Amino acid sequence: MPLGLTAVELDRIDEVVASRRKVKRGETLFRNGEKFTSLFAIRTGFFKTCITTEDGRDQVTGFQMAGEVIGLDGIVNDIHTCNAVALEDAEVCVMPFDRIEELSREVNALQHHVHKIMSREIVRENGVMLLLGSMRAEERLAAFLLNLMQRLHARGFSQTELVLRMTREEIGSYMGLKLETVSRTFSKFVEDGIIEVKQRHIRVLNGDALRNIVSTKAGC
């Protein structure tokens, strides 16, 4: 969590956690239409959030890992508007939102932290919109891999190796592509010597090449 807090403040912040909850792989933490009461801080595990429309369309709107907060969509109307599904066995901290609001009136740092988390999510989604609106398949996947690597690295994992927690289809859904396109694009990256793929294990051989792919549209 945040920085520059006194011990007392840190204790107060612990108070927002009402309980913990385990979610098995494949199960949902919350569903579209359910009443919103709490935000969830992921302790361990990996989630996807996805929207399902009346007509059966379904789209992954994000992947969340340990240390990230999930459930912000529910605040507006006190109803969750997406499903949060565990992609591996997970544990979350349940943080009742009224308690968060209460405490953040007393602890300025908490208040500001909450605002930042929400703003960060807005900015992240801006980035995804950019990606969906104007990038080609290779760029999307390069950006996706770089983003995952960066987040995993920030958590102390390898910079170059990662294990995908999601299927090709879920990646495709998130990136606005079909699973075949995801697969083909990975294959192309392999041919080009940029990554190695073995099932869901990915080793990045040439991170710069990925970065180039993402930001080399200028020449077009």
Add this chain to the structure above:
Amino acid sequence: MPLGLTAVELDRIDEVVASRRKVKRGETLFRNGEKFTSLFAIRTGFFKTCITTEDGRDQVTGFQMAGEVIGLDGIVNDIHTCNAVALEDAEVCVMPFDRIEELSREVNALQHHVHKIMSREIVRENGVMLLLGSMRAEERLAAFLLNLMQRLHARGFSQTELVLRMTREEIGSYMGLKLETVSRTFSKFVEDGIIEVKQRHIRVLNGDALRNIVSTKAGC
């Protein structure tokens, strides 16, 4: 603004407005990279927000009208990450964010209101992601028109007539389409008798048809 407030509370909320600012058509309210200090409530006028990437790509991430709040992206890093451009002469209320935080510690309703505004933006962007990721051109534009109509109607404007404040290119950028595609799709709607188009003036003849277009992917 929100409901169920005492007169005293309402007075307090007025305090968040430090000043007003006029923005002429084509000018920016804030720019990517500028220091973030305030949120802005639009009093009159119409804005677009857009991201510009290093490599010159540019994408509209939203259109905002009177009564909406703009600038939420700046909270995370105290830096704006997008440009806000007035599409017509506009006036905004400047609301210094530290004052918002200060006051929302005292006025619960304000605190909750701020949270809702941010959450609403997250949910809106979720919807755009869905649109960009899985809808075809006709569906995107139908959804776009319906959304504009609904927001304008909520502000007391006609349900069936609207004036686009933005160019075809800006619409296309927002929807992940080229301006030609936007134009062609409008023309198709006209052929089908769904709308009338005269420059930027749009009259919706058959709102149900639009709604059908948006939610008729089940059959495909």
Add this chain to the structure above:
DNA sequence: CGCGTCATTGATGTGCATCAAGTGGTGTGG
């Protein structure tokens, strides 16, 4: 009136979707 901006419409190209077949890993039950 003439120029610039925005919009429309047509002809052609292409990136990704779609359809289809086959492979490989995993898990289960005999």
Add this chain to the structure above:
DNA sequence: CCACACCACTTGATGCACATCAATGACGCG
């Protein structure tokens, strides 16, 4: 422990929606 079934993935062939390129038309402003 092996056989089978299932699922995720890969790879190829074809088609289509939208992009791209290009020409023309309609406003609005100096």
